[in-house]
Amino acid sequence: MTSERTIIGILVGGGPAPGINSVIGAATIRSILGGCDVLGILDGFKWLMEGSSGNVRPLSIDDVSRLHFRGGSYLGTSRANPTKKVEHLDHVLSTLINLGVTRLITIGGDDTAFSALKLEERAAGRIQVVHVPKTIDNDLDLPNGISTFGFQTARHVGVEIVKNLMVDALTTSRWYFAVTMGRKAGHLALGIGKAAGATLTVIPEEFTERPVRLKRLVDLLVGAVIKRFSHGRTDGVVVLAEGLIEILDQQDLGGLEQVARDEHGHLRLSEVDVGALLRREVTKELSALGHPVSIIAKDVGYELRCADPIPFDLDYTRDLGYCAAQFLLDGGTAAMVSIQNGRFTPIPFKQMVDPTTGRTKVRMVDVGSQSYDIARQFMIRLTHEDLDDPVLLGRCAAVAGLSPESFRERFAGVVGSATNQ
16 A cells, blocks of 8 residues: 555444445445555454554455455454543554554444444544444334345345244244344344244334333233134244343343343343243243143344345445445545435434433334334234133133133233234
């Protein structure tokens, strides 16, 4: 690289998502054609925070021209958080400046977006920063109907897995509890469950009162199994968002103090087996009601993150990478890239911050939307109609070996879980 040319840095933070390499490739090509050199920064903010300038990789058009087909990240990634200490931000800033980087593209989710925001503030004009929204959780604060990249591929792969589980469940007369990623929001679980036609999908957003007692969630699942039995079916697949563990009352879980947290203070959900917990409790309750069932807990997570992107994400991420580079070439800074109505629309960093938490906003599933209501209509779960209609109530009560009155009393608390019921 020559010192006369502007250097654009690219780094990736957070968990992998399909399409990262496509963003890297498109941004690199546009930057070079725009007269800049490109420096790939390895492992997110990890080495920059330590003041190390050795973990970088110059990028050429030949390096990246066919990169977009591949899953994973050509530059690696990490959850290193430079915002925890001012000196870490200063190390990042000084290392970038020493490398000659005056423009930076960050690729990541809400935590990486927050780090990008704080770095841009700290730089005070010395470095332009633009963020590309990446997460299979689909929970960055983009306008309704606009996905974060990687979500559509993750849903696509997840649907194929759940579809196979549904066939296995039918063939073997068993149940599967499939747990998907989604720390705060249930977009991925709902997207997979709705598209696959799973028996039931449960997401954190449907519970308006927090914390949620474990018994309430268990009864919701038990009620769905009983209703399915009343229809003559002994099989099913339930899709569960992993973030349910964070809304459960910790006194029912024996406390989560022993569970490790990542650099951003989040519980490492991979160390909390919510699927096994619910499988054990639901199996126990169904056995007590005279219906022992075979339930298998299955994590549907890591196999989605590094899948090769489907054409939707290939197309989408090439747009995002191009627009991120063009934004910097045009002198822009302090914004997140979005494509709205077919056109590049920068979202200023300041608009991304939740004034209450001071962190980047998280987009939740709108449980009042028609789309969610349609998803609910296709689920097997107890409803007010089941408890109010004597015939339906009698069927379910008979399966559970309870009187209609006892059945209604036990399960009345689970039919109003969602705000639209």
